Amino acid sequence: MGSIIVVKAFKLKDIENTFIIIDATGNQKVTDKLLKYKNKHAILLNVVDVPEVCDFYFMALTKNEPLQIAVSSSGASPTVAKYVRDKCQELIPENMETFLEELQSKRNNGIIEVEETLEVTRTISSKAYLVGCGLGDPELLTIRAYNIIKNVDVVLHDHLISDEIMSIVPKNVKKIFVGKEKGFHTQSQEEINRLIYKQIKKGHSVARLKSGDPFIFGRGAEELLYLTQKSIKTEVVPGISSSVSGPLMANIPITTRDYSNAFTVVTAHLKGNAINLEWVPMLKSGNHTVIVLMGLTKAKEIMEEAKALNINMSLPCAIISNASRKNQSVKIGTLANLHTLALSAKRPAIIVLGNVVNFLHELEKN
Numbered sequence: 330m331g332s333i334i335v336v337k338a339f340k341l342k343d344i345e346n347t348f349i350i351i352d353a354t355g356n357q358k359v360t361d362k363l364l365k366y367k368n369k370h371a372i373l374l375n376v377v378d379v380p381e382v383c384d385f386y387f388m389a390l391t392k393n394e395p396l397q398i399a400v401s402s403s404g405a406s407p408t409v410a411k412y413v414r415d416k417c418q419e420l421i422p423e424n425m426e427t428f429l430e431e432l433q434s435k436r437n438n439g440i441i442e443v444e445e446t447l448e449v450t451r452t453i454s455s456k457a458y459l460v461g462c463g464l465g466d467p468e469l470l471t472i473r474a475y476n477i478i479k480n481v482d483v484v485l486h487d488h489l490i491s492d493e494i495m496s497i498v499p500k501n502v503k504k505i506f507v508g509k510e511k512g513f514h515t516q517s518q519e520e521i522n523r524l525i526y527k528q529i530k531k532g533h534s535v536a537r538l539k540s541g542d543p544f545i546f547g548r549g550a551e552e553l554l555y556l557t558q559k560s561i562k563t564e565v566v567p568g569i570s571s572s573v574s575g576p577l578m579a580n581i582p583i584t585t586r587d588y589s590n591a592f593t594v595v596t597a598h599l600k601g602n603a604i605n606l607e608w609v610p611m612l613k614s615g616n617h618t619v620i621v622l623m624g625l626t627k628a629k630e631i632m633e634e635a636k637a638l639n640i641n642m643s644l645p646c647a648i649i650s651n652a653s654r655k656n657q658s659v660k661i662g663t664l665a666n667l668h669t670l671a672l673s674a675k676r677p678a679i680i681v682l683g684n685v686v687n688f689l690h691e692l693e694k695n
C-alpha cells in the first residue's frame with residue numbers, strides 16, 4: 330500500500346480517528362495542542378526528543394529471526410539505545426539462527442535440555458584469537474591485535490610476549506601464563522590447546538598471544554587445527570615476524586640490490602629438541618641472506634657444519650636480541666666467531682648470516 334505525503338499546516342481535524350501520534354514537528358504550539366487534545370481523547374502520543382510527555386518510546390530493535398533484541402533508554406537517548414543494541418548484536422554468533430531452529434524443533438517434541446543448551450550457547454558465542462604480537466614493542470602491533478587484546482576476557486601468554494605488550498592488557502582481563510621460563514612449568518602444546526578450549530567453554534573470548542607472526546614457527550597452525558576440530562570460531566591475526574623485521578630493527582636489510590637478492594628463514598630447532606642443519610649449504614651462495622630462528626643454543630653446531638662444508642668462515646653475521654624492545658642488543662661478527670658471540674647474546678635472538686650485514690659498515694661511514 331502506498332503512502333501519500335501532504336504538506337500543510339496541522340489541524341486537529343487531521344488526527345480524528347487516530348490512536349497513535351508521533352509529533353516530530355518540533356513546534357511547541359503543535360505539541361501544546363496535541364497535549365490538550367490527549368486529555369479528552371484516548372490516544373498515545375510520542376513527542377520526539379521530549380521524553381517527559383511521551384506515552385511510549387521507540388526501541389532500538391534488531392532482528393536475527395527468531396532472536397530479537399529491543400533496547401530502550403526510556404526516551405533519554407536513542408543514540409545510547411542504538412549503541413547498546415549494536416553491542417548486543419555483536420554478541421550474537423553467526424550460527425545462532427540454525428541453533429535456535431534446532432532448539433525449536435526439539436522443543437516441539439517436548440525436549441528441553443537447559444544445561445546442554447547453556448553450554449552450547451556459551452561455546453558458539455565465544456571466539457578464540459591467535460594473535461600475532463610482533464616483536465615486542467606495542468607500537469608495532471596491528472590495530473586489529475591491539476583491539477582484540479583490549480577487549481577479550483582471557484589472554485594466554487608465554488615467555489616470548491614482552492612485558493611492554495603485557496602492560497597494555499587491561500587489569501580485568503584474566504592472564505594465564507603458559508610457560509617456558511625458568512622456574513615455571515612448561516605447558517605442552519596439548520595442555521595449551523585444552524586450556525584455550527576450557528576458557529571458551531566458559532563462554533569467554535580468548536586471545537592466545539603469539540610472538541611475531543602466529544604462522545611462522547609459532548605453532549599457530551596446530552592451535553588453529555585443534556580449535557577448528559572442536560568447532561570453535563577462531564581468528565588468526567598476523568603479526569610482524571622477527572624473521573623479516575628483526576634484522577630491520579638493527580638496520581640490516583635482508584635484501585639489497587648490491588648484497589642479496591633472496592632470503593631464507595630457517596629454524597635451527599626441530600620437534601623433540603632435534604637440530605636442523607639442512608640449510609647450512611645455502612651459506613655458500615654469496616648473494617643470499619639466511620635468518621636463523623631459535624639458533625642461539627645451536628651456534629657451535631652451525632659453525633662446525635659450515636666448516637665441514639668448506640663454507641667461507643669470514644661470512645658476516647649478526648645476532649639481534651630482543652629486537653624492537655627497550656633492551657635490544659646487536660652483536661656483529663663472522664661465521665668464524667658465531668659461537669663466541671652467541672654465548673654472550675641474550676634471548677630471544679635471531680641470527681643473520683650473509684653479506685647484507687656489511688650494509689651496517691656503509692651506514693657507519695656516513
Ligand SMILES: C[S@@+](CC[C@H](N)C(=O)[O-])C[C@H]1O[C@@H](n2cnc3c(N)ncnc32)[C@H](O)[C@@H]1O
Pocket residue numbers: 464465489539540541542543544545546547569570571572575621622623624649650651652653654677678679
Ligand atoms: C617460537 S619462535 C617464534 C617466531 C615468531 N612466530 C615470529 O614470527 O617471530 C621463537 C624465536 O623467534 C625469535 N624471536 C622472537 N621474537 C624475537 C625478538 N623480539 N627479537 C629477536 N628474536 C626474536 C627467536 O629466534 C626465538 O627463539
